[in-house]
Amino acid sequence: MQLSAQRRFERVPWGLLFAVLLTAVVGIYNLASASRPPSAPMWGSQLLYLGVGLALVAGVGLLDYRLLQRLTVPLYVLNIVALVALKFFGHKAKGAESWFVLGPFRVQPAEFMKIGMVLMLAKYFHDDDRPGAPAQGFLRLLPAAFIALFPTVIVLSQPDLGTALMMLFTALTMVLFSKPTAPVWVGLGVAAALSLGVLWNDYVREQPEGDRLTFVRHKLKKHQDGRISGxxxxxxxxxxxxxxxxxxxxxxxxxxxxxxxWMQGTQTGLRFLPEQHTDFIFSVFAEEQGFGRALLLLLLYGAVLLGSLRVALTARDKFGAYVAVGISAMLFWQVFENIGMVTGLLPITGITLPLLSYGGSSMVSVMLGIGLLVNISMSRQLFSS
Amino acid sequence: MNLLGTQREPRELRPRVFVVGGFFALGLLVLAVNLYRLMVVRYEEFLALSVDNQFKDVRVRAPRGLIRDSRGEVLVDARPSLDVFITPAFCQRCVAEVIPRLGTLLSWSDDVVTRVSDQIRLTRGPQRYQQQLVQVDLTRDEFDVLSSHQFQLPGVDLEAVPHRHYRSGDALAHVLGFMNEVTAEELAKLNSGREERPPYAMGDYTGRRGVERSFESSLRGQDGWVKQVVNARGEVMRDELGNVLKHDEVPPRPGRNLVLSIDARLQSEAERAFPGTAGALVALDARTGFVRAMVSRPSYDPNEMTGRVSPQRLAQLNRDPLQPMVFRAGAQHYSPGSVFKVVTLLAALRTGTFTEASGVSCGGGYQLGARRWRCHSDRGHGLMHAHEAMRGSCDVYFYRAADLMGIDAIAEAGRELGLGSITNFGVAAEVPGIMPSTEYHNRATPGGYQKGMALNTSIGQGDVNVTPLQLAVAYAAIANGGKVYQPQMVERVETADGQLVEAFSPKLVRDVHITPDQHRVLIDSLVAVVHEAGGTGGRSRLPDVTVAGKTGTAQVARLGAVRLKTHQMDYWQRDHAWFAAFAPAEAPELVVVVLNEHGGHGGTDAAPAAKAVLAKYFELKRLDREAFGLDYVPPRPPPAVRAPVLMPPTQAPDDGSDSSLAREDTGGGPEDESPARPSLTGKPGPEDAPGGN
Structure with a gap:
C-alpha cells in the first residue's frame, strides 16, 4: 500500500529535520572556533560528515519499513560480531580499543551498537505484545535485559564507560516505557538504591586505609576510579x-x-580544555557564547527531542514507537551525560555531544537514528489529528 | 481508527510518550539550572580562575651589582655559566635512559644520578613544562661532549646563565665572600610577608660571607615581572610578529654597585709581596680607617665556592690544617710580640711611669722575685731610653715599665686603642682578641694575677692576643694622634648607572688622649726602628719617605735551653713574624701590618712586605699625580640626583660628617724635607736582631 509521493513528502518530520540541521550548523560554527589555528581546521571535514549524515537520513528514511524490521536481527548480530572482533583487530587509542581503521576512516562500532540495540529492543517489545497482559513482568523482561546487557558489557570492557552507561540508560528508558509491573519498578528501585549504596560505601564512607571493604572500586581502572572520586x-x-x-x-x-x-575563548584558545573539539565541545560553546545562547542550544536539543517523540506518537506500530522512543532516549542521555559531565554534574566519562562534537562515527550514528525516525514518520498509516 | 486491525496498535503507548517527554524536559531543566549556577551565579569566580590560568608571572632576574675598587676597576662581575636544564615533559625515558646517560657523560656519582632522577620524577602538572636545573657551570669540555650527544638527550637544554665572577680569584676572597643557593629556611624568612611576588625563589643565590653577605640587600636588585600569556602547557604565546604577548610588566631594577676602598694595584702588590704560607696583611688609611689592601693567606677561590663545589672539595678545605677558609686578618688572633711595645710605651708615658728621659739599664735580663725574665739579647743592651729601647726592641726596658705600673695601665691603653674588642669591620667575621688585665687573670688564670703576667704582657707575650686588623687600627691611632677609626672597606654604594646612593664616612670610634709630646716620643722611636742604625726594622726603609714601624717576633712554643734558628724548627713551632708600620711618619697616610704566621723574624720575614706595599703606595700616588696633575682624587659622583629609594639603605648615613674628609690631603708629600727626620744615610741596622724574645 504505497502512498503517493506527495503524501509521503508531507509526512517527512520537517520540524525535526530542521532542528537537527540547525544544531549541526551551530556545531560546525562552534567547531571552527574550537579548532582555530594552530590546530587543524576541522569544520571542513565535519561539513563533509554532515553531508554524509544527511545522505544517510535520506537513504534510511526511504528504506522499506518492513525491510527495516527484518534487518533488525542481522544488524544486531553483526554489531555484536564487530564489537567482539574489535577485541582482536581493534586500534588502541588512549587506552581503549574502540576503533577499526578502514583505510582513511576510523570506525567506532560502539556508536552503531547503540542503534542496533535500540532496534533489537523495539523488535522484542513489538513481538512480545500481549494485549491481554500489557504489563511486563520480570520473566518477560529477561530477554530484553539480555539484549541490552550483552553489548553493554562488551562496550564496558573496551573500556568505554560513557557509551556503556548511555546504552544502559537508553535500555532502561525503553524498559520503563514498556510499562513494567510494580515488582519490576520495585526491583529497579532496589537496584538503584544498591548502586548508590555501593558508591557511598566505596567512595564516601570513611574507611581505614589498608582495611577497606569495597565492592566495585578495586575492580575499576585507576583513571576511572579517579574520575569518580574527583x-x-x-x-x-x-x-x-x-x-x-x-x-x-x-x-x-x-x-x-x-x-x-566567537574565537575569543581563552580556555579554548590556550588549550586548557582537553578534547575540546570532541567530548568538551560544549565548554567551548558555553565559554564563547554565554549563558543565553547555551540555553538556546538546550532548547534546540529540546526541539530535536520533541520532534523525535512526535514520531513516536504517530508511529504505525509498536516497533516504530519503541524505536522512536529509543532513539530519543539515546539522544537525551547522550546530551545529558555530556553536558552534565562538562559542567561537573556527572563524572567525566568520554562521550560525545550529538551534532556538536567533531567526528564521523558520532555524526553517522546520530544521523542513522534520525533517518530511522524519518522512516517511521513516513511509514505511518494515519495523520494523528 | 484501526484500519489494519493490528493488535500492535501503539495507541496505548501515547500517554507514556508524554511521560517520557516530561522526563526529558526535566533533564534539560536540570542542565539549564546547573548552567545558570555556573555561568551566572559563580561567573565572577570562574572568570577570575580563567584569568589566572592564562597569565603567568615570569620573573626577570635583576643583574646583581658589581663590586669595584676605589678607582672603578671591576673586582666582581658576572660571567656566563653553562648550565644544564631538563624539561621533564620533553624528556622521553628520562629516568630510565636520559639521566643515566647524562650522568655518564658528566661523570656524576650515583648519589647525584639518584638526586636528579628524584627531582625530575617529582615534577607534576605544568611544572613538567618548566626547565629544571640539574647541573651548573659546565666546563668547556663537558659542554662539547654534551653538545655532540644532543640527539641522545631529549629534553636536555644547555643554557648560558649569568654567574658571579670573582675576577681576582682567591685574592680578597675572605672579604668579598662568595654566594650559594638559599636554603629552604632562609627562603621562608626572606620571603615572609611577601607571598605575592616574593623577592627570592628556590634556587636563587645569596651572598655568603664578606661584602656579598653584608651588602646583599644592596647588591641584589629587584627582580622584575612580566605577565605573559601562556597556554595550558605553560608555553609562552606570541603574536603574529613573534613578540611575546605581555599583559603587564614591571622592569627589574639592577642591583647597586659597590665601590670598595681597596686599590686593586696596591692589592696586587700586597698579594705579590706577601712572604709566607699563611698570615695576613692589612693596609689601612691612617686618616680614615678605610682598607686599601688586605691579604689573608692561604685563601680559597670564591668562584669555586659559588659554582659547583663538591662536598669532597668542601671537606678538603675544611680539613686543611692551614684553614684556608679562616679570615686571618680579623677572625684569628695571635700573640703580637714586640709590635705590642708601643702600647706599653704609651701606657708608661701616660701614667708618668717613664718620661722620654727615663733610663733603664739592660743586662740581658730582668729579675722579678725568684725568676729572671730574659731579654732577647743575652748580652744586654746597656742603658736604654724610650728611643733606643724601641729601636733595639729591648725587653728589659718594658719589663721595668710593667713592673712599675702593673698590667692594668697597659690594658687600659690597649683597650683604648681598640685591642681586646672587635673593630666592627662588618664585612667579615671577627674575634675580639684578648687584652689581659688583673681582672682577666683573676678570672681566667689558675692562681690569679701575678706580676710576671704584666711583664709578659708588656712585650706582647703571655695572654695578650690581637688580630692584624686590630693592630692596624691601633697603629693608625698612634700615627694620627689618637683617633681610633672603625675599619671599613666599602666607600660608597652606587646605582648601576653610577648615581650615588650612599657614601660612607670615616667612623671615629674613640679619641684616645695622647699629648703632642707623647705622640712625638712614640713616632720618633718608631722611626728609629726603621731608619736608625741598630733599628730592627731597617728592611722596610724607603729612600724618600720616612717610615715608622715596629718589628715583632712572637714566640709560639716555649723556649728550650738552646735557641734554635728558624730553619731548624718544625713549621708549627716557628715564631710568628710581625711588622707594623706607617708612613710618612710626619703626616701618616698608610698603615701596613704584616703577619707572617710561623714565618720567623719580624725584621726579615715581615718588614720587606710592608716596605713593598708602602713603596707601591707612594709610587702610585706619584703616578696618579703625574697623570692627573694633582693628588689623585676619585671622581665624586654627581651630588643631587638621588634615585627614589626602593630599599632601605643597609646602614644609616653618618651624622652628616663630611665624606670628603677621607680625601683631604693632610700635606706632607714625600718631597717635603721634614726637619724632624733623622738622617737617611745611616747604614741599615743589624739584620739578625730579632724583634722580641
Whole structure:
C-alpha cells in the first residue's frame, strides 16, 4: 500500500529535520572556533560528515519499513560480531580499543551498537505484545535485559564507560516505557538504591586505609576510579585527576551571560580544555557564547527531542514507537551525560555531544537514528489529528 | 481508527510518550539550572580562575651589582655559566635512559644520578613544562661532549646563565665572600610577608660571607615581572610578529654597585709581596680607617665556592690544617710580640711611669722575685731610653715599665686603642682578641694575677692576643694622634648607572688622649726602628719617605735551653713574624701590618712586605699625580640626583660628617724635607736582631 509521493513528502518530520540541521550548523560554527589555528581546521571535514549524515537520513528514511524490521536481527548480530572482533583487530587509542581503521576512516562500532540495540529492543517489545497482559513482568523482561546487557558489557570492557552507561540508560528508558509491573519498578528501585549504596560505601564512607571493604572500586581502572572520586570531591587534586573537570567548569563558568565571543575563548584558545573539539565541545560553546545562547542550544536539543517523540506518537506500530522512543532516549542521555559531565554534574566519562562534537562515527550514528525516525514518520498509516 | 486491525496498535503507548517527554524536559531543566549556577551565579569566580590560568608571572632576574675598587676597576662581575636544564615533559625515558646517560657523560656519582632522577620524577602538572636545573657551570669540555650527544638527550637544554665572577680569584676572597643557593629556611624568612611576588625563589643565590653577605640587600636588585600569556602547557604565546604577548610588566631594577676602598694595584702588590704560607696583611688609611689592601693567606677561590663545589672539595678545605677558609686578618688572633711595645710605651708615658728621659739599664735580663725574665739579647743592651729601647726592641726596658705600673695601665691603653674588642669591620667575621688585665687573670688564670703576667704582657707575650686588623687600627691611632677609626672597606654604594646612593664616612670610634709630646716620643722611636742604625726594622726603609714601624717576633712554643734558628724548627713551632708600620711618619697616610704566621723574624720575614706595599703606595700616588696633575682624587659622583629609594639603605648615613674628609690631603708629600727626620744615610741596622724574645 504505497502512498503517493506527495503524501509521503508531507509526512517527512520537517520540524525535526530542521532542528537537527540547525544544531549541526551551530556545531560546525562552534567547531571552527574550537579548532582555530594552530590546530587543524576541522569544520571542513565535519561539513563533509554532515553531508554524509544527511545522505544517510535520506537513504534510511526511504528504506522499506518492513525491510527495516527484518534487518533488525542481522544488524544486531553483526554489531555484536564487530564489537567482539574489535577485541582482536581493534586500534588502541588512549587506552581503549574502540576503533577499526578502514583505510582513511576510523570506525567506532560502539556508536552503531547503540542503534542496533535500540532496534533489537523495539523488535522484542513489538513481538512480545500481549494485549491481554500489557504489563511486563520480570520473566518477560529477561530477554530484553539480555539484549541490552550483552553489548553493554562488551562496550564496558573496551573500556568505554560513557557509551556503556548511555546504552544502559537508553535500555532502561525503553524498559520503563514498556510499562513494567510494580515488582519490576520495585526491583529497579532496589537496584538503584544498591548502586548508590555501593558508591557511598566505596567512595564516601570513611574507611581505614589498608582495611577497606569495597565492592566495585578495586575492580575499576585507576583513571576511572579517579574520575569518580574527583566527581564526588571536585576541589581535590586539581592538578591531577580533577584538572580537566575543573578546567571545563572554568571555561563554562567564565562565559557569563554573554560569553567571550566567537574565537575569543581563552580556555579554548590556550588549550586548557582537553578534547575540546570532541567530548568538551560544549565548554567551548558555553565559554564563547554565554549563558543565553547555551540555553538556546538546550532548547534546540529540546526541539530535536520533541520532534523525535512526535514520531513516536504517530508511529504505525509498536516497533516504530519503541524505536522512536529509543532513539530519543539515546539522544537525551547522550546530551545529558555530556553536558552534565562538562559542567561537573556527572563524572567525566568520554562521550560525545550529538551534532556538536567533531567526528564521523558520532555524526553517522546520530544521523542513522534520525533517518530511522524519518522512516517511521513516513511509514505511518494515519495523520494523528 | 484501526484500519489494519493490528493488535500492535501503539495507541496505548501515547500517554507514556508524554511521560517520557516530561522526563526529558526535566533533564534539560536540570542542565539549564546547573548552567545558570555556573555561568551566572559563580561567573565572577570562574572568570577570575580563567584569568589566572592564562597569565603567568615570569620573573626577570635583576643583574646583581658589581663590586669595584676605589678607582672603578671591576673586582666582581658576572660571567656566563653553562648550565644544564631538563624539561621533564620533553624528556622521553628520562629516568630510565636520559639521566643515566647524562650522568655518564658528566661523570656524576650515583648519589647525584639518584638526586636528579628524584627531582625530575617529582615534577607534576605544568611544572613538567618548566626547565629544571640539574647541573651548573659546565666546563668547556663537558659542554662539547654534551653538545655532540644532543640527539641522545631529549629534553636536555644547555643554557648560558649569568654567574658571579670573582675576577681576582682567591685574592680578597675572605672579604668579598662568595654566594650559594638559599636554603629552604632562609627562603621562608626572606620571603615572609611577601607571598605575592616574593623577592627570592628556590634556587636563587645569596651572598655568603664578606661584602656579598653584608651588602646583599644592596647588591641584589629587584627582580622584575612580566605577565605573559601562556597556554595550558605553560608555553609562552606570541603574536603574529613573534613578540611575546605581555599583559603587564614591571622592569627589574639592577642591583647597586659597590665601590670598595681597596686599590686593586696596591692589592696586587700586597698579594705579590706577601712572604709566607699563611698570615695576613692589612693596609689601612691612617686618616680614615678605610682598607686599601688586605691579604689573608692561604685563601680559597670564591668562584669555586659559588659554582659547583663538591662536598669532597668542601671537606678538603675544611680539613686543611692551614684553614684556608679562616679570615686571618680579623677572625684569628695571635700573640703580637714586640709590635705590642708601643702600647706599653704609651701606657708608661701616660701614667708618668717613664718620661722620654727615663733610663733603664739592660743586662740581658730582668729579675722579678725568684725568676729572671730574659731579654732577647743575652748580652744586654746597656742603658736604654724610650728611643733606643724601641729601636733595639729591648725587653728589659718594658719589663721595668710593667713592673712599675702593673698590667692594668697597659690594658687600659690597649683597650683604648681598640685591642681586646672587635673593630666592627662588618664585612667579615671577627674575634675580639684578648687584652689581659688583673681582672682577666683573676678570672681566667689558675692562681690569679701575678706580676710576671704584666711583664709578659708588656712585650706582647703571655695572654695578650690581637688580630692584624686590630693592630692596624691601633697603629693608625698612634700615627694620627689618637683617633681610633672603625675599619671599613666599602666607600660608597652606587646605582648601576653610577648615581650615588650612599657614601660612607670615616667612623671615629674613640679619641684616645695622647699629648703632642707623647705622640712625638712614640713616632720618633718608631722611626728609629726603621731608619736608625741598630733599628730592627731597617728592611722596610724607603729612600724618600720616612717610615715608622715596629718589628715583632712572637714566640709560639716555649723556649728550650738552646735557641734554635728558624730553619731548624718544625713549621708549627716557628715564631710568628710581625711588622707594623706607617708612613710618612710626619703626616701618616698608610698603615701596613704584616703577619707572617710561623714565618720567623719580624725584621726579615715581615718588614720587606710592608716596605713593598708602602713603596707601591707612594709610587702610585706619584703616578696618579703625574697623570692627573694633582693628588689623585676619585671622581665624586654627581651630588643631587638621588634615585627614589626602593630599599632601605643597609646602614644609616653618618651624622652628616663630611665624606670628603677621607680625601683631604693632610700635606706632607714625600718631597717635603721634614726637619724632624733623622738622617737617611745611616747604614741599615743589624739584620739578625730579632724583634722580641
Amino acid at each position: 566527581w564526588l570531591d571536585p576541589t581535590s587534586d586539581l592538578r591531577g585527576t580533577n584538572y580537566h573537570a575543573m578546567q571545563s567548569k572554568i571555561a563554562v563558568g567564565s562565559g557569563g551571560w554573554s560569553g567571550k565571543g
